[in-house]
Amino acid sequence: MMMQFLKPHDKLPDEALDKLRTSLDEYDRIKANTKSTNPGDVTEIANLRARLQEHPETLSWSDIAQADYCIIDLLDESQLRGCVSGWRRRLREVAGEARYSQYLATATDITPGKSTAQDLRTDAAECVRAVYYFYAAYGIAAHSRSSVTQSLFRVVSLLVVIELGAAVLLMLHRSPGEPVIPLDSGIRAVLEYFIATSICAVLGSAVSVQRRLQDPSVDVDPLYRYIQTTADKFSIAFVSPVFGAVFGMLALALLQSKLLSTDLISIDANGLPAHWSDVAGLMIFGFLAGFAEQLVPDALTRIAARALGGVAGAGSATMPIAPSAVTPVPGVKVSGAGSASTTDAGAGAKEE
DSSP: OOOOOOOOSSOOOHHHHHHHHHHHHHHHHHHHTOSOOOHHHHHHHHHHHHHHHHOGGGOOHHHHHHHHHHHHHHOOHHHHHHHHHHHHHHHHHHHOHHHHHHHHHTOOOOSTTSSOHHHHHHHHHHHHHHHHHHHHHHHHHHHHHHHHHHHHHHHHHHHHHHHHHHHHHHHOEEETTEESSOOOHHHHHHHHHHHHHHHHHHHHHHHHHHHHHHOTTOOSOHHHHHHHHHHTHHIIIIIHHHHHHHHHHHHHHHHHTTSEEETTOOBOTTSSBSSHHHHHHHHHHHHHHHHSTTHHHHHHHHHHHHHHHHHHHHSSSOOOOOOOOOOOOTTEEETTSOSOOOOOTTTOOOOO
């Protein structure tokens, strides 16, 4: 029943080593009251005790599982029923309700007289294997998430610093009335809002990525989560915030061009927020452009479909354009996207 688990990067915590000591002592206690023992188990316990004393850094979760396997081999039928019940409680906490329900569908009936001692022993060993698998795999997945989070924060920090540097450069003056970058004051103000909206979108993208990484409701195998997160590290940590920066600027450009409109934000003829409340609304809208990653791409898809439809209609042949699958955003309208309207449940958002 030896199981080899992938080890996390760090050694086992002291609490885990204490658990192994407890298991070794329990084995000795039960063995003293048992007539027959498995010679292989005796050897395995002796090896684990020696490693625990001399090289505890080499131990893994599979070694603790092995000690519990040896204990299971010593138990009689009545003891096994209590053992299975205890390990099932741990499995439920570790694996979650969905996986635990799947396990119960084929699990051994622990009611007295319903199963043999061997059936109960096999069931207990399976619970032990599953629990320690999740212990080991979760550690690996957690390391992967931490690594991606660190990379994400570095990229986000770099983007924010670059954009703040550009904003400072726009505001610098060599002398009163002589800016470092000679631009019209109106253009400078518009560029500053582009930068501010982009920064908000970068932050929104970072929050969105973090929520997905840390979402405890995602019921996937932790080892698969590790593989998935590690393989997508570049996309998660670099591409997402960079796209967020671009989407933030595009969101303001769409509002200024009237291709995207919302009753929540008023843009004046100079391309600037009309009131202070509109400034706040624009920052929130920029955050949403990064947080809801499909907001700006969906708007662009609709605009592109309308433009291509107009080009096709101007020629001798028509080119069918499939409608884009767009999730309506409350209060946001894509101008000229078609004659049909889509109403958001409870929000009343529509496309014109």
